[in-house]
Every structure is written in structure tokens, then in C-alpha cells.
Amino acid sequence: MNRTTALATHLSNLSGWRLLAHCARCRQIRVKAVTDLGQSYPSHLISDVVPRLRCMDCGNPSDRVKPLDGAHGAMREAGEAMLVGSERRPS
Numbered sequence: 001m002n003r004t005t006a007l008a009t010h011l012s013n014l015s016g017w018r019l020l021a022h023c024a025r026c027r028q029i030r031v032k033a034v035t036d037l038g039q040s041y042p043s044h045l046i047s048d049v050v051p052r053l054r055c056m057d058c059g060n061p062s063d064r065v066k067p068l069d070g071a072h073g074a075m076r077e078a079g080e081a082m083l084v085g086s087e088r089r090p091s
Contacts, residue, residue, distance in 0.1 A: 006067055006083060007047035011038040014046070017069060019083070021062035023055035030056060031068065050083050 001009075017034040037049050046067075053062045065083040 001067065003083065007045065007050070009046050011041060011044055011046065011049065014038075014067070017067055019050070019053070020066045020068055021053050021055075022064040023058065023060050024063035025060040026055060026058045028055055028057050034067075046083065 011034055014034045015038070018031045019034060019037075021030050021032060022028075023030075032053070041049050050065050051061070053065060054060065055062065067083065
């Protein structure tokens with residue numbers, strides 16, 4: 001799954017998936033179940049929901065968000081689909 005495809009996908013099509021969100025301010029990493037988001041936003045696209053993700057500790061928006069494929073109980077990154085941010089990290 002690439003970024004464009006992922007962002008255009010409805011939450012209801014990603015049951016079993018998780019979103020890995022990183023906070024730049026407090027450096028917390030959280031994993032949120034897409035089904036939990038789908039209860040609040042059932043007909044929304046991932047692109048509608050990802051900008052609303054906030055850190056549970058400081059309230060800062062996530063600077064990096066990646067989908068994790070939860071099929072068959074395995075949590076693995078779903079291809080190169082960085083939803084927010086980039087893979088590059090400061091030196």
C-alpha cells in the first residue's frame with residue numbers, strides 16, 4: 001500500500017489495522033486501532049482522520065503516522081505508506 005492509496009481508503013476497509021503515531025514534542029509512540037477510530041468516524045477516509053490524531057500526553061499533533069497491517073495477528077508496517085511526515089530523520 002502506498003501513501004496515496006492509504007489516504008484514500010475508508011476506515012471501514014481497514015479493520016484489524018493499527019496506526020503508529022509519533023509525537024515530536026514528547027517523543028511518545030502510540031498505536032491506535034483503526035476500528036476504534038471507525039466507531040467515531042465510520043464513513044471517513046484515513047486522510048480525514050490522521051490530521052486529528054493528537055498525543056495523549058501533551059496534545060501535540062503527530063509528526064509521523066504509519067499504518068500497521070494487523071492481518072493474522074502480526075503487526076507489521078504496511079509497505080511505504082507514511083501518512084504524515086517522512087522517513088528522513090535529522091542528523
